[in-house]
Amino acid sequence: xxxxxxxxxxxxxxxxxxxxxxxxxxxxxxxxxxxxxxxxxxxxxxxxxxxxxxxxxxxxxxxxxxxxxxxxxxxxxxxxxxxxxxxxxxxxxxxxxxxxxxxxxxxxxxxxxxxxxxxxxxxxxxxxxxxxxxxxxxxxxxxxxxxxxxxxxxxxxxxxxxxxxxxxxxxxxxxxxxxxxxxxxxxxxxxxxxxxxxxxxxxxxxxxxxxxxxxxxxxxxxxxxxxxxxxxxxxxxxxxxxxxxxxxxxx
Amino acid sequence: xxxxxxxxxxxxxxxxxxxxxxxxxxxxxxxxxxxxxxxxxxxxxxxxxxxxxxxxxxxxxxxxxxxxxxxxxxxxxxxxxxxxxxxxxxxxxxxxxxxxxxxxxxxxxxxxxxxxxxxxxxxxxxxxxxxxxxxxxxxxxxxxxxxxxxxxxxxxxxxxxxxxxxxxxxxxxxxxxxxxxxxxxxxxxxxxxxxxxxxxxxxxxxxxxxxxxxxxxxxxxxxxxxxxxxxxxxxxxxxxxxxxxxxxxxxxxxxxxxxxxxxxxxxxxxxxxxxxxxxxxxxxxxxxxxxxxxxxxxxxxxxxxxxxxxxxxxxxxx
Numbered sequence: 001x002x003x004x005x006x007x008x009x010x011x012x013x014x015x016x017x018x019x020x021x022x023x024x025x026x027x028x029x030x031x032x033x034x035x036x037x038x039x040x041x042x043x044x045x046x047x048x049x050x051x052x053x054x055x056x057x058x059x060x061x062x063x064x065x066x067x068x069x070x071x072x073x074x075x076x077x078x079x080x081x082x083x084x085x086x087x088x089x090x091x092x093x094x095x096x097x098x099x100x101x102x103x104x105x106x107x108x109x110x111x112x113x114x115x116x117x118x119x120x121x122x123x124x125x126x127x128x129x130x131x132x133x134x135x136x137x138x139x140x141x142x143x144x145x146x147x148x149x150x151x152x153x154x155x156x157x158x159x160x161x162x163x164x165x166x167x168x169x170x171x172x173x174x175x176x177x178x179x180x181x182x183x184x185x186x187x188x189x190x191x192x193x194x195x196x197x198x199x200x201x202x203x204x205x206x207x208x209x210x211x212x213x214x215x216x217x218x219x220x221x222x223x224x225x226x227x228x229x230x231x232x233x234x235x236x237x238x239x240x241x242x243x244x245x246x247x248x249x250x251x
Numbered sequence: 252x253x254x255x256x257x258x259x260x261x262x263x264x265x266x267x268x269x270x271x272x273x274x275x276x277x278x279x280x281x282x283x284x285x286x287x288x289x290x291x292x293x294x295x296x297x298x299x300x301x302x303x304x305x306x307x308x309x310x311x312x313x314x315x316x317x318x319x320x321x322x323x324x325x326x327x328x329x330x331x332x333x334x335x336x337x338x339x340x341x342x343x344x345x346x347x348x349x350x351x352x353x354x355x356x357x358x359x360x361x362x363x364x365x366x367x368x369x370x371x372x373x374x375x376x377x378x379x380x381x382x383x384x385x386x387x388x389x390x391x392x393x394x395x396x397x398x399x400x401x402x403x404x405x406x407x408x409x410x411x412x413x414x415x416x417x418x419x420x421x422x423x424x425x426x427x428x429x430x431x432x433x434x435x436x437x438x439x440x441x442x443x444x445x446x447x448x449x450x451x452x453x454x455x456x457x458x459x460x461x462x463x464x465x466x467x468x469x470x471x472x473x474x475x476x477x478x479x480x481x482x483x484x485x486x487x488x489x490x491x492x493x494x495x496x497x498x499x500x501x502x503x504x505x506x507x508x509x510x511x512x513x514x515x516x517x518x519x520x521x522x523x524x525x526x527x528x529x530x531x532x533x534x535x536x537x538x539x540x541x542x543x544x545x546x547x548x549x550x551x552x553x554x555x556x557x558x559x560x561x562x563x564x565x566x567x568x569x
Contacts, residue, residue: 025310025319028326029303030538032546034334041327048320055316069315093549149559150552157548242314242372249430251314251372251422 001185003061006119008081008178009188010061011071012224013110014054015082018072019232020103021047022239023090032093039139043100046132053125073243077236078226081176085168087223087232091161094147094154098161101140105201106172108133109194118186141205148209155210162206163214170219172198268468273399276342284468287461288398289343290359291470296336297354297361299329301535305369306378314372321418322375328411335407339400355540357527362386364451366529373426373433373440379419381441381448381486387412388482389452392472420489427493434494441490442498449513450521452479458518483511 024044031037055068086103090096111133114126147158173195175183182188206213222228242251252260260279267274274280303326310326313319337347353359364382369375390412393405426437453459453475465471473481483502490497501514523529 022311025323028310028323029300029307029330030542032542032549034300034330034337036546036549038327038330038334041323041330045320045323045327048316048323052316052320072316093546146553146556147549150554150556151548153548154552154555238311241312246314246430246432249314249433251318251425 001181001187005178005181006187007058007061008176009182010054010058010122011079011081012176012178013114014051014058015080016086016103016107017047017054018051019080019082019235020086020099021045021051022235023086023088023099024096027090027096036093036143040096043136043139046129046136050125050129050132053128057121057125069243073240077228077232080223080228080232080236081226082223082228083168083171084220084223084229085165085171087229087235088165088168089231092157094157094161095165097140097143097147098158098165100136101144101205102165102169102202103172104133104137104140105198106169106194108137109197109201110189110191113189113194117188122187144205144211145209148206148211158209159211162211166214167216167218167220169198171221171223174221174224176224268397271395271469272397273402274397275399283464285343287464287468287470288401289340289345291465292336292340292343292398292401293345293350293353294360294362296333296340296350297359298365299333299336300354301361301365301539303329303333304535304538305365305367305531306375308369309372309375312372313375318422325379325415325418328415332404332408332411335404336401339398339404342400351543355536355543357536360525362451363521363524363529364447366524366532366535367443367447368531371436371440373423373436374444376419376422376426376437377440377444379415379417380423380489381419381444382451383412383416383419384486385448385451385482387416388478388485393470395469395472397469423495424493427495437493438495441495445498446516446520447524449479449482449516450518450524452476452482454518454521480510483513487511 021044024040024047027037028041028044029037031040051072052068055071058071059066059068085099088095088099108130111126111129115123115130117123117126144158147154149155173191175190175192179188179191183190203213261281264274264279264281264284274284306322306326306329310319310322313322337350340350341347350359354361364385369378387409390405390409394402394409396402396405423437423440426433428434456462456474456476459475462471462474466474487497487502499514501512503512505512524532527533
């Protein structure tokens with residue numbers, strides 16, 4: 001497998017955790033109470049830690065003296081390969097939890113499969129990540145249940161978030177060209193095979209939470225091709241601000 | 252209880268303090284001791300929580316992944332400090348909701364330093380270096396304070412704060428050694444944070460209303476002016492080492508006293524900020540109140556859900 005394809009494959013996984021980590025870190029200090037504030041920050045820390053492992057590996061593969069920060073901060077919007085789901089804004093806590101829940105279920109399945117990769121570095125990152133993401137999934141599932149089966153207001157709010165965010169879930173299971181090449185080489189995961197388990201897991205929790213998956217005919221996609229929502233540019237202006245304003249400096 | 256009995260208890264209590272015994276939540280304590288401790292511990296807890304805001308302001312814009320993770324972890328530590336300080340305070344018979352209410356209505360104070368804005372990345376370094384540095388000087392003596400839960404909380408707080416202080420200094424040092432633009436950023440941050448950091452150690456001894464009583468209860472071991480001098484003596488060489496200039500033309504080493512002499516602090520500014528008219532008092536308070544109000548439905552949901560689960564369990568048991 002060519003390095004370039006592997007690098008792109010890594011971006012496809014790593015950009016999701018970077019962007020979701022960035023979104024969660026916006027909340028630090030503004031949570032509904034101290035305990036959830038600390039928990040959300042924990043998840044952000046895990047995700048950003050994973051991001052670093054992926055990017056350090058990608059930087060090493062690309063040679064050229066690249067660093068993790070070049071990859072994180074100095075690409076253009078079209079070069080980020082995260083799915084649309086993770087860049088959706090923190091409209092309210094119901095959105096934060098629903099976005100997390102919809103991603104965590106996928107993330108855990110993905111890492112479980114990635115453990116079987118022929119690429120030792122990816123296997124190591126996946127193994128470490130599984131422990132963290134299992135916790136994330138437990139946290140977001142518990143909160144989905146609390147909000148769904150809590151008060152009338154919380155039920156309404158979290159259902160509203162689900163109705164809105166569900167249309168972004170299909171994209172998680174689309175295979176890009178780089179995904180296909182990685183799969184053929186025994187490095188990548190066949191995400192197509194994860195969808196059934198994913199739907200099962202999601203339904204289980206939503207049933208308990210008395211929430212329903214909306215009937216959706218039209219799903220949104222584009223992130224994996226670098227075609228993002230209008231939110232992405234603003235997220236990147238924050239993320240890249242220092243590196244763009246003060247190029248080539250050490251921090 | 253008769254007056255004589257109370258007097259007797261008070262005497263025993265003062266003797267225990269004199270013997271450096273720890274006072275625990277279930278022990279008898281004078282009402283004033285309890286109130287003073289609620290005031291100070293909650294003020295400290297509020298400072299941790301409000302203090303998350305100026306630094307949180309830079310998490311999404313941190314210049315490298317390493318710095319972003321470190322800052323996020325640091326701000327999370329502050330939340331943790333808040334959590335165990337509120338818990339320590341609750342042992343004195345007040346609820347966290349009541350404490351929040353005091354903060355949100357302006358009845359309780361928090362450290363004024365957090366009412367200054369963080370306008371460049373260097374401010375994150377300056378806060379760690381100077382603000383956490385001054386905080387440690389204030390807080391280390393509290394590890395031996397008379398109220399047990401507070402003293403124990405402070406041991407953990409101080410360990411983490413000294414890590415933060417080193418981290419902040421390392422940020423500033425990196426900038427000071429960097430490009431001219433970075434060095435200028437570091438100097439500018441020092442210029443803006445120096446004086447407010449000195450004010451953090453509190454009003455001069457002559458103006459400090461709580462000092463005498465607090466010294467007696469070992470809630471305070473040194474006076475504000477002593478602590479301030481210690482902070483200056485410790486920090487000036489650190490600035491020298493990385494080639495930054497303390498923004499005080501009157502700063503001078505005094506051979507005779509073995510301390511630095513320093514210039515006049517602008518106490519009008521101090522009182523202005525304490526009374527709510529600093530650059531960010533309004534912003535900080537509205538951020539806290541917003542987070543609390545917008546989180547209400549979430550907290551209500553968690554309570555309602557827990558009740559339902561409890562009901563289900565009970566049904567099963569029957």
